[in-house]
Amino acid sequence: MDCNRVFVSKVKRLTIVFTLLIAFLSIKIDTFAQVDSAVVPVDSTVAESAHAASGEHGAEAGHGKEKFEPTKVIMEHIADSHMWHLWGHTSLPLPVILYTPAGLEVFSSAHFYHGEEDYKGTYNTYRLVEDHVKVVGTNGQVDETVSVLDFSITKNVAAMFVAILVILIVFISVAGAYKKRVGKAPKGLQSLIEPIIVFVRDDIAKPNIGHKYAKFMPYLLTVFFFIWFNNLLGLVPIFPGGANVTGNIALTFVMAFGTMIIVNINGNKYYWKHIFRPDVPWWLYPIMIPVELIGIISKPFALMIRLFANITAGHIIVLSLISLIFIFETLAIAPVSVAFVLFMDVLELLVAFLQAFIFTLLTALFIGMAVEEHH
């Protein structure tokens, strides 16, 4: 578990960077703060700034009179949304799917007009508050007592579907190439993908899992490419990229949960013996068994946090650097910002691969620990 410790320390470092950044930004906000910090709906300025923040129209800033709030812009980008901002005032409305106690509700998010209007559905009236769908009671106020489960196709879900589509197209076409050119040297896209697949097999699966690796290859490969493609698409500032998919805790939670399930259903008797009857004096069992049981959870938990923190931190840093232009309200800072953003983007390209690699590597390591035979 040496490497795991290294990664954990890396996460700690990133967390520190992240915290420092937030602190830096809050100081800046204090400096520029307005008297009122009331809830501002998604208005044109913020949309404009968010737009600018994604690196397209840096020069257009400053025509709005409202004060620029970098934390809000950044958090808006990091978080999920019910519409997909394209450019200027144009957004792509996404379907809202709600599971209410009365029944299922499906309607377009365009009905909210960027949160400015309520929508009267079949069962309730809904309002978009900070990009969350809330039920509005008869008195015109948000009614928190009615619980609705939001299964909407949000920006992250849509971006993930795009990534899945890309993955399917790429790999099914590559598989087709293998069927067409049996026994021949790889060509084109095939020769780009093959070394990566062989890398996952020979450098991730085989050394960590051993001779039983073949059974886990589909899961490892899918995890690797799913995370990698989503990371890369997240770095593209324009539609259909730019969503913070792998930097969302829900997605990393699902991935880590999948790893936990795979590891535990494949755990052999040695794995379970190690947890319930560890090789320690019996009087240490009250300590050891809870620790080992926590270990079952903490390993995938670390996976979840690691991916989430790394990708989110990357997005936040890039957006913060862009925000500098609007914080200082001068174009003079732009070259510096752009240079730093360029550097960060290149670094993020590396991180995109690295995080996919680490997630897959640790998954393989955990599987290997669970299926290892002791003689």
Add this chain to the structure above:
Amino acid sequence: MELVTPSIGLVFWTALAFICLLILLRKFAWKPILGAIHEREQSIDEALNKAELAKQEMARLTSQNQDLMQQARAERDEILKEAKTLKDSILNEAKKQAQVEGAKLIEKAKIEIENQKKAALAEVKDQVSTLSLEIAERVLRTQLDDKTKQEALVANLLKDVELN
């Protein structure tokens, strides 16, 4: 804290999409790709092994060829030597035989000559005796023309007999 709270919708869609992706890729991508890579690796391994074997076989054949060549050369030398000795022996034999044959012929010729000489001599003796008888006859005829001479001769002859 919203940032670290997983939303149920995204969890649901991610799980669904990821499971679908896993199933689809497993069936349509990973199986054929990994299978093809494995197969190709095996065929490459096989080809390399075969090449190694062929190389060894080649080396073996080359050394064998060399051996054969050397053997053949030695054999040739042997044969040549044998042929030479054979030739020499044949030549000697022939020479000896020729000598013997020659000697025989000479011997034969000598005998023949001797025989011929003897025959010739016998003939000559014959003719000489005939001639002598004829001559003696003639001489006697001329000498014994008269009676006295005949009587003298007989007397002479009788005298000789008496002497004996």
